[in-house]
Structures are given as C-alpha cells and as structure tokens.
Amino acid sequence: MTVLLRDVIDIPERVGSDDYVLRLTDSTDDDAHIAATLDAYVLTTSLRENFIDALDLVADAINRHTSRAAYLTGSFGSGKSHFMAVLFALLGNHPAVRTSKFQALTGHYDETLAGKKLLRLTYHLLGAASLEQAILRGYIDQIARLHPDAPLPAVHQTDKLLADAENLRAQLGDEKFLAGLGGNSGGSGDPWGGLIGGGWDLPRYQAALAAGPENPERRELVSALVRSYFGSFTETADYVDLDRGLVVISEHAKELGYDGVVLFLDELVLWLAFSVRDTEFFARESQKITKLVESSGRQRAIPLISFISRQMDLRKWFADAGASGAEQDALDRAFQYQQGRFREIELGDDNLAEVAHARLLKPKDEAAKKILDEAFAGLTRRPDVWEVLRDSLNTDDKHRGASEAEFRLTYPFSPVLVSTLRNLSSVMQRERTALKVMQRMLVDRRDTLTVDDLIPVGDAFDYIVEGSEPIDSHAKNMFGAARDMYHNRLLPALMARHGVSAEQLEQDPDSVPRGFRAQERIAKTLLLAAIAPNVPALRDITASRLAALNHGSIKARIAGGEARVVLGVVREWAQKDVPEISVSDGSDPVIRVQLAEVDYQSVLERIRAEDNSGRRRALLRRMIHRALGVGDAQDDLAGAVTRTVIWRGSRREVDIVFGNVRDAASLPEQAFDARPGTWRVVVDYPFDEDGFNSTDDVNRIDRLLSSGDRNTVVWLPRFFTDAAMENLALLVKLDWLFTGTGDRWTENSDHLPARDREQAFGILKNLQSNTRGAFESLLKQAYGIETPDPKQIAAESLQFDVLTSLSRDFQPQLPPAATLGDAFLGIIDQAFSATYPNHPKFEPSDTEVTARNFETLREYIEQATTHRDGRVPTNPGADRTVVRRIAGPLRVGKATEDHYLFDQTTFDFWATELDKAAHAGDPVTVGALQTHIDSLSPAWGLQPEARDLVISAWALLRKRAWFEAGRAIAAPPLGRLRPNIELRAEELPEQHAWDDARTNAAKLFGYTMPRTYLTGANIADFAAQVREHATKVATTVGHLVDELHQAYLRLDAVTGPDDRLTAAQALHQFTETLARTAGNVAVIDALAGVELPVAPATAGQVASEAARDTTTLRNFKWPLVEVLKAGARDGGEIGDRANVIWKSLQEAVSIPGRSLSDELTAAERKLVQWVVDREPVSSPEPPTPARPSAEPAGEHVRILRSAADLSSLQQEITAALQDSGGKVHVRWWVE
Secondary structure (H helix, E strand, O other), X not given: OOOEHHXXXXXXXXXXXXXXXXOHHHHOOOHHHHHHHHHHOOOOHHHHHHHHHXXXXXXXXXXXXXXXXXXXXXXXXXXXXXXXXXXXXXXXXXXXXXXXXXXXXXXXXXXXXXXXXXXXXXXXOOOOOOHHHHHHHHHHHHHHHHOOXXXXXXXXXXXXXXXXXHHHHXXXXXXXXXXXXXXXXXXXXXXXXXXXXXXXXXXXXXXXXXXXXXXXXXXXHHHHHHHHOOOOHXXXXXXXXXXXXXXXXXXXXXXXXXXXXXEEEEOHHHHHHOOOOOHHHHHHHHHHHHHXXXXXXOOOOOOEEEEEEEEOOHHHHXXXXXXXXXXXXXXXXXXXXXXXXOEEEEOOOOHHHHHHHHHOOOEOOHHHHHHXXXXXXXXXXXXXXXXXXXXXXXXXXXXXXXXXXXXXXXXXXXXXXHHHHHXXXXXXXXXXXXXXXXXXXXXXXXXXXXXXXXXXXXXXXXXXXXXXXXXXXXXXXXXXXXXXXXXXXXXXXHHHHXXXXXXXXXXXXXXXXXXXXXXXXXXXXXXXXXXXXXXXXXXXXXXXXXXXXXXXXXXXXXXXXXXXXXXXXXXXXXXXXXXXXEEOOOOOOEEEEOOOOOOOHHHHHHOHHHOOHHHHHHHHHHHHHHHOOOOOOOOOOOOEXXXXXXXXXXXXXXXXXXOOOOOOOOXXXXXXXXXXXXXXXXXXXXXXXXXXXXXXXXXXXXXXXXXXXXXXXXXXXXXXXXXXXXXXXXXXXXHHHOOOOOHHHHHHHOOOOHHXXXXXXXXXXHHHHHHHXXXXXXXXXXOOOOOOOOXXXXXXXXXXXXXXXXXXXXXXXXXXXXXXXXXXXXXHHHHHHHHOOXXXXXXXXXXXXXXXXXXXXXXXXXXXXXXXXXXXXXXXXXXXXXXXXXXXXXXXXXXXXOEEEOOOOOOHHHHHHHHHHHHOOOOOEHHHHHHHHHOOOXXXXXXXXXXXXXXXXXXXXXXXXXXEOOEEEOOOOOOOOOOOOEEEEOOOOOHHHHHXXXXXXXXXXXXXXOOOOOOHHHHHHHHHHHHHXXXXXXXXXXXXXXXXXXXXXXXXXXXXXXXXXXXXXXXXXHXXXXXXXXXXXXXXXXXXXXXXXXXXXXXXXXXXXXXXXXXXXXXXXXXXXXXXXXXXXXXXXXXXXXXXXXXXXXXHHHOOOOOHHHHHHHXXXXXXXXXXXXXXXXXXXXXXXXXXXXXXXXXXXXXXXXXXXXXXXXXXXXXXXXXXXXXXXXXXXXX
C-alpha cells in the first residue's frame, strides 16, 4: 500500500510568507520574537562550536579593552542571520535562552561574560546610503527605544543646526526664543523631552553655543533645539565621520552603564558588493570597515565588537554574476586589508541537512520513521546513480559530497538537489532560501508525493527560475533567457513530440503522458546547469548524470539504459529545435546550453541563396566519402576514388564512384566497370530532380545487368522527404558560411553588435555540428542500416533493394552495422568472399599479413626441410604468432603450440596441385606454377607474396633450385618471383661435404653462404657463387705466380714444398679446375676435399692479397738488387748490412702467412738507404764542355740532398743525351 509522505511528516497545506525567512532586526525587536527564534533554531555540533568562538571573541575584547570584529561566513541560506539572532539573545542573557538546548552555551557565557552589560545593536545594511548613516542612525534609533531618557549622542554635524538656531533667535527675539527652548520639558510624546534639565537663559545658551561639539552643555543644547524647534534634524543632518562617530557612541554607551557595544551588521558585505560598479562609492565605503577595529583618533571608552555576515566565496559568486575582472579585484583588495584584523567564524553548509531534517522532514513518530527508513533503504545503490545523488562528483577541498546518513536526513530530497538549491539560492531573493524552496516543493506535492518518491532535480526549475526576481542583473538576464528558451523552444518541442496541447497542460495536467514529464525534467535540469554552471553537480553535465539527477523519472527498456534515452532526447533537441544545446563527442558526452538572446536567424536569412542543388550534391558526396573512409581523396579520370581495405589479412582495393545512377551523363556505362582484381561500389544520391524517383534508377540497373557481368555493387539509397531536404539545405548554408578564411562569416554577420556576433557564431557553429550529426544519422536511414523515419524518408522508395550487384554470381545483403563505414566493409567482405571463396582467413582479418611475415614462414619451411622429421621449434613472440597465423589457413605446413611441421603430409594439398603443374610441362617455370594457382576453382585469390610462398615451399619440398637464363640464382624475395625463372631438380651432396665446403669457401674465398640449409636451391646458388669466386681467384693468383717466379730468379730463391710460390701454384691450379667443374655436387665435393701445400686459411690469405702483392712485386726497384748483390760480397759493415737486406727480401717473397707487400716495402726502404750510404754524391764541379760520358752505358743512381745538387744532375743528363743520341729514362722518388 502506497503511503503518502504527508502521513509520516508534517507538511502544511500552504506556505507562510515568513516561513524559514528571518530578518535580524525583526527577530530581535521584542521578547516574543526572540523566544520564537530560539525555539525554531536547530543547534548542531558545529554550530555550537561557532557560538563558543563568538562568545570567546566578545570576552577577549572586554578583558583586553580593545575592539574586535569577526566575519560570519557562509553561503546564502546557511543561517547567518539566524545565528546572529541567537548570539544576540545569548549576549543579553535573555531568559528564553536558559533552556536545555542552549545549556552548554549559557554555561560558557556564565564562565566568561557573567556580570558584563553589553549593548547589543542589530543592523540591516541593504539600502543604506553610507556606513555612517547605517551605524550611527541605527544607534540613535535603538538607544531611543532602549533608553528614552538618554541624551542625544554627538554623532551629527551640528554647526548648521546652531546657525539656524541663531537665525531663529534673531527672528523671535531672545525672550521668546529662550522660552520656547525650555518649554514643555516634560512632554510625554517626545523621547528626548526629559533631557532638558532646568531652563535656558542667555548666558547658558551662549556658553553652550560656543562649546566644542562633544561638550555636555552643547549636547544638551542640541537636544533642546531638536525637541523645540528642529524635530526633523536627526533625519536630515549629516553625520560625523565613522571613526569619530564610533568613539562618540562608545562614550555614550559607557555613560549609560555598558561594558561593551556589540554590533550585528547583517548584509554589510553584500551591500558593498552590489555597489562595486560605483567605484567612488565602493572605494570610500569599503575603506571604512577597518574603523570597526581601529581608531585613528582618541581611544574608545569601551570596546566595540562587530559581527559581519559575509557570503562564502563572494568573489566566486560575484564572478558568476558577471562582474569584470577589475571589479572582482577591487572586491578582493577591499577585504584583503581586514583579512588579518578580522576573525572568521565559518558556518558550514553541512548544517543544512540537520536543519532541514529537524524543521522540515522530521518523522511524526517512530512508526513514521520506520516507514521512511524502509523507503530510503529501497533506493537504488547503483554506483552511477548513487554517487550522483550523494553529490559526490567534482569534489574538492570545499565540496566533499554527502554521506549515506546525511542523505537519509534530507530524504526525499537528495543531497545533490539540496546542494543545487543552496548554490542557486545565492542569486535569489532572501525569501527563496534552500529551506524555503524545499518547503514549497513539499507543499505543492502534498497530495501526491509518496514515501517512495525521490524529488527530481529538474523540479527545482519552477521554484528557482519561474517567477523569481534575482538580486543580480546578470542573473536576472540569465533567468529570463532560460525562461524564454523553455517556453518558446523546448516546451513547444515537447508538446509536439508527445501530442500535448497548451489547454491540456493548463486544465488537466494529470493527463499529461509520463514521458512528457520525464523529458520536461531533463530540459529544466539542462537550463539549471546553464544558469549555474559552477555548481558541482551541474558542472560538465552528461546524459548519465541528467538521468541520475532525475532518478525515477527516466524509463528505459534495458536496465541502465536511461543515459542512452536521455542522450537521444537531447540530441534531437540540439539537432532540430535548440541549436544553443551542444553535445560533445564520446559515449557519455558533455552537454552544454548557451543562454543568449541573439538574432542568429538574420545571418541565415542573409545566406539563403547559397543553397543550391550543386552544393547539396557536393556536400553529400563529401559526407559519404568520409563515412566510407576515403576522406578528401581526389577522383581519378574515371571519377572513382580508391580505398584500400584489409580483407582476410590481405590488402585489396575498392573503387568508389558517386553519381546519379539513372543519368548516363552523370554515370556513363564505363563508370560501372571494375578494374581487374578489384570491386567497384557505385553510390547514388538520396534525392533527384523533380519528376524522377527510385524507379528510374532501378530501370537503369536492369539495363546494365543485361549488358554484361561486372564486379560492381550499386548502393541505391532511399529518398529524402521535404523535411529532410530542408535540413540538408540548412547544412549546405552553414557549411558554406564556415568554409574558407572567415570572410563569409564577417560579411554576413556585420549587422550584429560585436557581443551578439560572437554569441551568434557559437550558436551557429553548434547548429552546424548538431545538424551535421543529425544528418549523419539520417544518411544511415537513407542507405539502409537504420530503420527509416517516415518523416525523413519517402515511403515510395522503400520498395526497392538498397544493394544490387552487377555480377550474377553475387547477391549482396546489407550487413548489420553501426556506421556506413562498417556497412561498406561488410559489403566488400561479401564481394571478395564471393570472388575468392577459398582465400585463407588470416586472423585478425583486418590486420595485413605483410611480405616480411611470409618471409618469416619461408625461413621456417627451409629449416624444416633440412630436418629428418620436418619439425623445428618456433621462436616465442612475434615469430610464433606469425607462423600460427599463416601456416594453417594457407595450408603450408602445420603450427603447433611451439613447433612448426612441414612435410609431404602437412603440405599435401599444394604439393599435389603443383606436382600436376610440374608434370604438365618441362622445364618447370614459376609462371606455370603461378598460373596453376590462379586458375584453381573455387578461386583462392592469393596475393603475390602468398602465392610465391606456396611455390617456394614446393621448391624446398621437391629439392628444386632456382635458375634464370641458365644460371643458378638465390631464391628471389616473395612477391618478386619472375615467371621465366626455372625450378630444376637438384642432386644433394652429403651433409658433411656441404658443411666442409661452406667452411672452406669462407676460408679460401671469404664467401659465406647466407642460407645454410641443405636444399636444392641453396646447393645451386652456392655452387654458382663458388665458381665465380674460383674464377676470380684463379686469375689474380695466376698473375701472382708469374711475378713470384721472376722474383725468385732475381733473389736466387729456391722453391720448397710449402713456400709461397708452391702454395700459389697449387691454389692457381685448384681454382682453375674448380671453376671448370660442371656438376654442383662435384663442385661442393671438390671444395670439401681440397688439399693444398698450406692450410686453407693461409691459402685464403694468399688469394685475398694476390692482387696487391702482384702490384708490389711489379713496382719493386729490382735494379738496386744487383747493386745489393754485388755489395753483399764486400766485406765490412756495408757488406754485412747488404746480406741482412738480401735475406729479408728472400723471406718476404717466399714465406706464406706473412704480408708480402708490407715486408717487401719495408725491405725496399732499407735497400735504398743502403745504396745511399754506400755511394755518397760529391760536391758539384764547375760546368765543363760536353764530352762523352766516362761512365759505361747503363743505370745510374744519384741521391739529391739539396737544390744545389740539381745543377750537376742536369749536366750529367745533358751529356748522356748527347753521347747516346737516344732516350734517357729518369726515375725518381722521395724517401
């Protein structure tokens, strides 16, 4: 049974105008009001601590005889005025405060302030002309009520009053004037009548007139004048400055018997904040606040203690209200100086839950409490809802969210609703505090609200925005804009969607559909977020949070689907009715509303001519291209755009052509022809010129089918309705407006004021984004992947298939897809699957199998063919993944968990097929095998790399070698196998011969075979490489042998069994024979069993250095050897050196394993030095006539040590030329 909330808590039938609204001055003006205030007050633990702080502040001021001040800080509606009213009663030791509720506080009062008489004065600052007027006038008024017989304090400027009195005395004469001045001293209606003590005579009058402003006699005179002649003086007179005035009232209060003066200044800071735009006034008045604690004149008679209410984070509130940065800085500076001089007593927002529970939501009895507890326990604890309801989002140091216990205190109001009300109450009149709004919401629902109903946040809109008059002009404008958007935009859209009339809403609101109310709350919550974007719960609001804030209102078919419902509703508004709503990207996007009254429609009106059929087609083409994944790619000459797709792990190309199918001028017949190995998709527009429809397109397709078979799919969309075409026209205009450098926008918005232009830009950009989003969804309907909306898609076009294939072997089906791009890929998958049904399914199918991947598997195949059981381990990681991915689907071997197997069994399919091809022709060529693979039916459609891998695997299994133009070659890279390459059967050597041959090839020729496996291809390649190297070595070593033979003769060297000449001769003979060896196995066997006079490594050194050594031997200075030979027979030191050089020359030439070139060059240097030392050049003699040379013909050696030696050398050469009549050869070098 449903229980109404009114049955378990007290809900009044109507709201009292003064409920939960307290004005400080009114609540303390008599005992009855004070008692009522104390009785209604909810004293929480934190408030108790606040009162203790306040009492201590007063006690400290009294004890130290110094003025003190404190800010009472808290948000609007936090109870600052109520706090001051209770403190007023406490400091006055009012009888009504002596109750158990306040026992701790009265005890503290007795301990710290007992016996102290405090003058307590209350002030409401809003409306005051100056701080002097507010404080000093308030003092006079309250003293007049408290002490009607007290003299008037000297807080006015009285010089003008006394001057007026003198003028009046002159008119009336002394006698009459003085008589009137002292008469009626006991009049009962004059509060100041009892002030006049005795009559006034002329001497006393003149003495008082001449006295100083604060002289008692002058004060009595002023009082008498006010009573007798100038009764309006206190209303019109100017006040002394605040500093002096505060001293005067402290002295005046002391004369009345007080120990201290306590000023309760309500709304002082807010009063200043509202005046901040009046810079002169603000600067003057804000500086006066410091005077409350500091006196620049004489010392105050008794302390003044001031309590000033201040809105928490006033700067933030002020910023939200639209103040400029300069105004906010001015506010900061005004209070910065007082920051260290004023204590702060912070009334936290956490009190509101307890206060609301005690004053508004308290159960009637224990049974009622149990019912409410059970209802609260039944509330969802789903995190995405619960955390929002607890106001636990966007938390920081100042905003922590509510506990479950605090939530229970405010139920059926969620903490997030309470927080929203508290924050938004900051811009409302004080009559609309959070507590007051909560009461109104309960009263209005008194007859329908059950204990199970959680009040939605959206319901607060009517209480905050509708009919409210904010205290700030900026907030007023925002409220007005929100009301306008709701009533003129959102509400009509809601009524149209749900079929609700204005009369129904007004006269029978209970009949309105539940869905209308739910979406109404969403709209109102969005507007609240726009009004107060810095409220934590409303900041960066999302669809899921909108649903949670209005929990219980939104219904979805699937649990947890409320956010999707909300997002759909908001997107529809943004796309159609309210462009001021923007929705970001993502699964749970941020939703924002821009509140502004800007004439953006006038900009659209200016550009209405920019919409035409050509631009519509161009825009639609761009959108479809982007949707299909080709972006802004350029068409080829045939009007096609190519997209590369990865199908079953292989790279494929698809051509996309856009045009009007029915129109041969738009799409000639060749536009439907696909390139070999590709598919083509022809996409039509979802509209046509007047007089044409989908039937005309279908007729053209029928004609194309009769003219031949093509690998082409025609995507024929459903047609747009007029409403959809209007959206397209709008999008065309907006797209044109915001395309280019910005000149179009500037030219078409220059009629708007600058501020409006900026807002209009944002709104229209948002409209463009929303319209594009809506249109993208509409395209999905047109092209068949979403259910068509009859308002947007023409019914007559639904009778035709969206997809048609021009290939009779393939009938496409529109796949289920979320996007056009996904649908396109699904269509292409069907098309290639129909064309190549046997193509391997490499997984994942959308990741390409690269040439490097195929090469990796070929390496494992090569390894496996050299093992007896065809089984090799796979490397963990990338290799193992690649092998598993390719081997099975391609049927090339088998991959286990950690091994790869390749043999006749695991390659049986391809082995059988390629054996057939090999038997069909001789020689076996790559081209023949490729053709056979391509012609298999059902078709495989292998890409070149995959097809070449199959051929390479067959070659390895069948021990075939690669030959091109009669020469063995290494296996070419996959994907580059040339058709003319032959695959020849190859005999294989023994494994040990293969291993030895590769070792000896490395030592003799420096050649290392990159592929070491014993395969036919490797054998052929290796043998061919060895022959090439042997030919080169035979040539270079042959030249070396010739030079060595001559050197041996010149040096009288004798050949030995293992000297250099013998080794070179043997190596020369072996390489010549090896180069001429025909069989590949014979080459390998010969190389493996080579026997030379020296070790293979030594022979390899002879071969590698042969060319250099040959050059060194040819260039050696052999003529000097004859001189050396003769000198070696001489005795003495010269002969000994000659013998050493002679021996070094013989060893350099004959001993292998040593560098012939290096050692021969070093010996040559020693030889030259020896010759120089043996035959020094004499000093040049004077020139003599030319005569026959005395020296015999032959070679001559001359050593030049300086330029002076050139002269004698020139004479010798000249004489030799004359004597011989022939040629003289000159050789020279620098040592």
